[in-house]
Amino acid sequence: MTMNDQPTIITSISKGRAWVFGDNINTDIIIPFRFKSRTNDPYEMAKYAMYGFDPDFHKKISKGDIVIAGRNFGGGSSREQAPVALKYAGISAVIAESFARIFYRNAFTIGLPALEIPEIKGKVNQGDEIKIDITKFTAENIRTKETFHARKVPEFMRQMLLEGGLVEYYKKYKQFPWIQS
Amino acid sequence: MQTTSSSLQQQEKQDVSHSKNILDNKSLTFAEKVISIKNVETRNKKSQIISMAGDIVIVDVDLAMAQDSTGPLAIRSLNEMGIDKLHDPSKALLVIDHTFPAADEKVANLHALIRDFVSKHNCMKIEGSISHQHILEYLATPGMMILGADSHTCQAGCVSAFATGIGSTEIAAVWATGQLWLRVPETIKINLSGTFNKGVFARDLILDYIGKVGEDGANYKALEWKFSNDYVKRQFSMDSRACISNASMECGAKISVFPTDEITTKYLDENPRINNNMEGKIEIQPGNSAKYKDEFEIECDKIEPQVSGPDNIDKVHSIGELANVEIDQAFIGSSTNGRIEDLEIAAHMLKGRKVHKNTRCVVTPASVKVYEDAIRRGYVEIYLEAGAVFTNATCGACVGTHLGALGENEICISSSSRNFVGRMGALSSKVYLASPATVAASAIEGKIADPRRYL
Numbered sequence: 359m360t361m362n363d364q365p366t367i368i369t370s371i372s373k374g375r376a377w378v379f380g381d382n383i384n385t386d387i388i389i390p391f392r393f394k395s396r397t398n399d400p401y402e403m404a405k406y407a408m409y410g411f412d413p414d415f416h417k418k419i420s421k422g423d424i425v426i427a428g429r430n431f432g433g434g435s436s437r438e439q440a441p442v443a444l445k446y447a448g449i450s451a452v453i454a455e456s457f458a459r460i461f462y463r464n465a466f467t468i469g470l471p472a473l474e475i476p477e478i479k480g481k482v483n484q485g486d487e488i489k490i491d492i493t494k495f496t497a498e499n500i501r502t503k504e505t506f507h508a509r510k511v512p513e514f515m516r517q518m519l520l521e522g523g524l525v526e527y528y529k530k531y532k533q534f535p536w537i538q539s
Numbered sequence: 540m541q542t543t544s545s546s547l548q549q550q551e552k553q554d555v556s557h558s559k560n561i562l563d564n565k566s567l568t569f570a571e572k573v574i575s576i577k578n579v580e581t582r583n584k585k586s587q588i589i590s591m592a593g594d595i596v597i598v599d600v601d602l603a604m605a606q607d608s609t610g611p612l613a614i615r616s617l618n619e620m621g622i623d624k625l626h627d628p629s630k631a632l633l634v635i636d637h638t639f640p641a642a643d644e645k646v647a648n649l650h651a652l653i654r655d656f657v658s659k660h661n662c663m664k665i666e667g668s669i670s671h672q673h674i675l676e677y678l679a680t681p682g683m684m685i686l687g688a689d690s691h692t693c694q695a696g697c698v699s700a701f702a703t704g705i706g707s708t709e710i711a712a713v714w715a716t717g718q719l720w721l722r723v724p725e726t727i728k729i730n731l732s733g734t735f736n737k738g739v740f741a742r743d744l745i746l747d748y749i750g751k752v753g754e755d756g757a758n759y760k761a762l763e764w765k766f767s768n769d770y771v772k773r774q775f776s777m778d779s780r781a782c783i784s785n786a787s788m789e790c791g792a793k794i795s796v797f798p799t800d801e802i803t804t805k806y807l808d809e810n811p812r813i814n815n816n817m818e819g820k821i822e823i824q825p826g827n828s829a830k831y832k833d834e835f836e837i838e839c840d841k842i843e844p845q846v847s848g849p850d851n852i853d854k855v856h857s858i859g860e861l862a863n864v865e866i867d868q869a870f871i872g873s874s875t876n877g878r879i880e881d882l883e884i885a886a887h888m889l890k891g892r893k894v895h896k897n898t899r900c901v902v903t904p905a906s907v908k909v910y911e912d913a914i915r916r917g918y919v920e921i922y923l924e925a926g927a928v929f930t931n932a933t934c935g936a937c938v939g940t941h942l943g944a945l946g947e948n949e950i951c952i953s954s955s956s957r958n959f960v961g962r963m964g965a966l967s968s969k970v971y972l973a974s975p976a977t978v979a980a981s982a983i984e985g986k987i988a989d990p991r992r993y994l
């Protein structure tokens with residue numbers, strides 16, 4: 359994709375090809391400090407998505423692709439630039455056996471669907487087409503026709519995600535989603 | 540908002556009695572106590588709400604920090620939301636520490652963005668000390684709710700604060716409202732017994748623990764440290780507690796806390812807090828019958844010097860297994876191990892010795908205060924005479940941003956926080972983590988070396 363495209367618009371249902379990773383993919387792999395700390399532009403951050411795995415990752419993916427990972431995805435630093443880089447590079451969701459705490463919060467905050475599905479291990483091959491539904495919080499492997507249910511999140515987090523993240527939610531409602539009126 | 544002084548007094552009385560009931564509650568963990576006290580519902584309903592592990596709660600936040608690599612994004616989010624007033628600027632802290640002083644034009648522009656924001660909103664700002672060390676030295680108190688857009692914010696657990704890391708946009712939300720939602724974490728209690736052998740330090744202990752439980756061994760959990768007796772307690776100075784609370788992030792801990800004791804109180808007496816809002820005289824102890832998710836025993840006398848790495852922190856080895864790995868750089872510094880006790884032990888070892896000719900040794904204090912202490916005690920001179928480079932306080936080499944970044948295939952042994960792929964520079968470089976003593980011994984020998992020979 360070119361950097362001038364819009365980031366993947368989060369809709370309740372999206373489809374994409376799987377990129378399969380192992381355990382402990384940390385935030386330094388997702389975007390190294392020396393790049394993320396020198397820009398405040400999400401499209402610039404996107405150029406370094408998964409740099410620690412492959413500096414050309416952002417060129418190889420197609421819009422809507424999905425990251426599938428093992429345990430503890432996004433461990434390490436609090437950098438919100440990690441989910442931002444993935445989202446603006448064109449990734450439409452991350453599915454992992456488990457997520458590190460801060461990455462998980464950040465993904466919802468910036469509107470990148472993060473689905474925690476422990477049973478996903480070994481059930482997706484590189485390139486499989488995956489369909490996710492964030493109204494139901496499910497993921498389906500089109501090849502195997504298997505459907506997986508992600509760990510439930512508080513309703514306000516799901517609402518925030520459906521609006522495209524915290525900033526978008528606030529712009530629409532002039533209120534933060536966790537504040538019950 | 541106008542409040543008459545008598546209603547203010549009444550409110551304060553209520554707050555105090557509420558806090559006291561919670562503090563005396565025998566069945567709550569540390570995390571449950573602090574979150575119960577900070578729960579905004581208690582304030583709104585004027586009745587005591589107890590928050591237990593698993594609950595999702597909105598809390599009042601006492602301090603919300605962002606640094607020079609997370610602050611710009613927080614400012615951007617705030618602007619995009621159209622929020623131009625902070626809830627309470629005196630509780631917002633901006634720190635320029637990661638790439639200080641600016642290493643290039645791009646960084647300088649982001650620093651300028653932060654300075655403009657600070658002068659517009661009149662919030663707190665510090666430049667040239669690492670945020671976590673500054674918070675420890677001047678701001679944190681027992682029972683305080685501290686959120687920071689930096690994962691190692693959990694360091695302030697060493698003075699019994701509830702302190703944890705979050706992202707930039709959430710910090711923006713805290714700046715705007717003074718509040719945030721949190722899930723009350725389950726707690727793992729760690730019982731410490733025994734005394735350290737020569738050459739073994741707090742850093743070895745926490746590396747040993749992470750090696751056993753893994754990089755996600757405490758994900759979403761609180762760690763509560765407990766001493767089996769006073770003798771054990773006395774070997775855990777504030778500097779060593781800070782190291783443990785800080786490095787607990789590497790197994791995913793949400794907070795890592797030391798209950799308040801005389802070492803906490805003494806530290807706070809000797810290092811007065813600079814912000815009156817944050818002056819708290821409370822002591823926080825977990826209840827005797829609190830429910831723990833898990834308990835873990837660590838016998839300090841069974842631990843040897845540990846080395847972690849490369850590439851993952853839970854790849855932990857005893858020093859003997861890695862002896863003879865040649866190094867290009869030895870780094871002593873970071874918020875994990877750049878305090879005065881760290882500089883003291885390494886200086887003691889390097890005194891009258893030389894850094895190996897094939898090795899660079901970079902020493903970076905964690906704060907201006909540590910830097911000043913190091914000068915006063917003569918350590919800087921010792922390092923310079925040994926052939927090391929002594930830098931200003933910054934994150935610098937720890938994140939490979941300046942002052943000690945690594946080139947292709949270089950190998951570094953470091954007292955800093957992480958050894959992830961490319962953490963300190965080139966993707967092909969390798970980082971091993973160890974205590975400052977082990978790093979100093981390695982600097983002398985030019986390869987990973989056992990500190991016990993030099994002590």
Ligand code: SF4
Binds near residue numbers: 955
């Ligand atoms: S020194 Fe390293 S671990 Fe500490 S705050 Fe800076 S970057 Fe983070």
